[in-house]
Amino acid sequence: MADKYNLKNPAVKRILQEVKEMQSNPSDDFMSLPLEENIFEWQFAIRGPADTEFEGGIYHGRIQLPAEYPFKPPSFMLLTPNGRFETQTKICLSISNHHPEHWQPSWSVRTALVALIAFMPTNPNGALGSLDYKKEERRALAIKSREAPPKFGTPDRQKLIDEIHEYVLSKAPPVPQLSPAQSPEENLRTEVAEAETNLQNHEAVPAREELPDEPVGDRILEEQEMPPPANPSPGGVEVSREIPSQNSGTRVHPNPKPETGVQKPDDRLFTVAAIGLTIAIxxxxxxxFIRSTEHGAVFMNGS
Known part of the structure; x- marks a missing residue:
């Protein structure tokens, strides 16, 4: 590769130095190498940043270095659909040729790729080459991106793309998959059965007799909120869930202390509470059910 170029050229000298550094000190988050026939044209692949909708994705692209590199910035183009940047379009970033005033000669291809990963979850703000897909759609594209690298360019370029994809995929942790979800109808039937069981258990609690001299106090009826069904996001990416907390019900003040004898709790109190609990459930x-149906529609659209 070096035999084809003038090693006294500052740009060539700098690029060959970066190639050597990329090969000797590889990263698990990205890989990039120049084409055999043109060291000013690089192919790259980056991993989607963790804890974002891009996590698990492998995104390919190309970098074009100017003849004045590193004194002028490179241009970037994504080849893998991702929902954040348009494909086969030069994107506008502070590290790209759209903003040469921000570029620093001390920066490198490695620096640019690290910055590109950081830019992915940011707000596009209408920048050139940016997209603003929903998170569910981006998650689906992230999963799909692992299946195969994009097809682009000559056979020699495609060979390099395939090799880079295999390397990044080997370093990427597996994406957790959710078990197949029940249909909304099955979820509804399951929750109705659980609600009926809880209601029966609530009504089965025997009434406690209170002695005449024992203060009645306040009775608090607690209603336990049903946990929401596990709805996987498109592509099987697991969605974090919060454990629902118990919500205190209405504080019910009983009748004043009876004047004579032993008094049983008013049966009407439990009847009203049972009806209210049933309506709430x-x-x-x-x-x-409506939320599950909406998530199902989003999943089908994202697929």
């Missing part, structure tokens, strides 16, 4: 289940 039915409303909650309807809301979750």
């Amino acid at each position: 039915v409303v909650l289940l309807l809301k979750k």
Whole structure:
């Protein structure tokens, strides 16, 4: 490769130095190498940043270095659909040729790739070559990006793309997959059965007789919120879930202390509480059924 170029040229000298450094000190988060026939044209692949909708994705692209490199910035183009940047379009970044005033000669291809990874989860703000897909759609594209590298360019370029893809994929941790989710109808039937069981258990609690001299105090009826169904995001990416906390119900003040004899709790109190609990459960289940149906529609659209 070096025999084809003038080693006294500052740009060539700098590029060959970066190639050597990239090969001797590889990263698990990215890989980039120049084409055999043109060291000013690089192929790269980056891993999506962790804890974002891009996590697990492998995104390919190309870098074009100017003849004045490193005194002028490179240009970047993504080849893998990702939902953040347009494909086969030069994107506008502070490290790209769209903003030469920000470029520093001390920066390198490695520096640019690290910055590109950091830019992925940021707000596009209408920048040239930017997209603003929903997170569910980006997650689906991230999973799909692992299946195979993009097809682009000559056979020699494609060979380099394939090799880079295999390297980055070998360093990427596996994406956790969710077990197949139940249909909304199955979720609803399951939750109705659980709600009926909870209601029966609540009504089965025997009434406690209170002695005449024992203060009645306050009775607090606690309603436990049903946990939401596990809805996988498109492509099987696991969605974090929060454990629902218990919500205190309405504080009910009993009748004044009876004047004579032993008094049993008012049966009407439990009847009203049972009806209120039943209504709350039915409303909650309807809301979750609607939410599950919406998530199912988003998944089908993202696929």
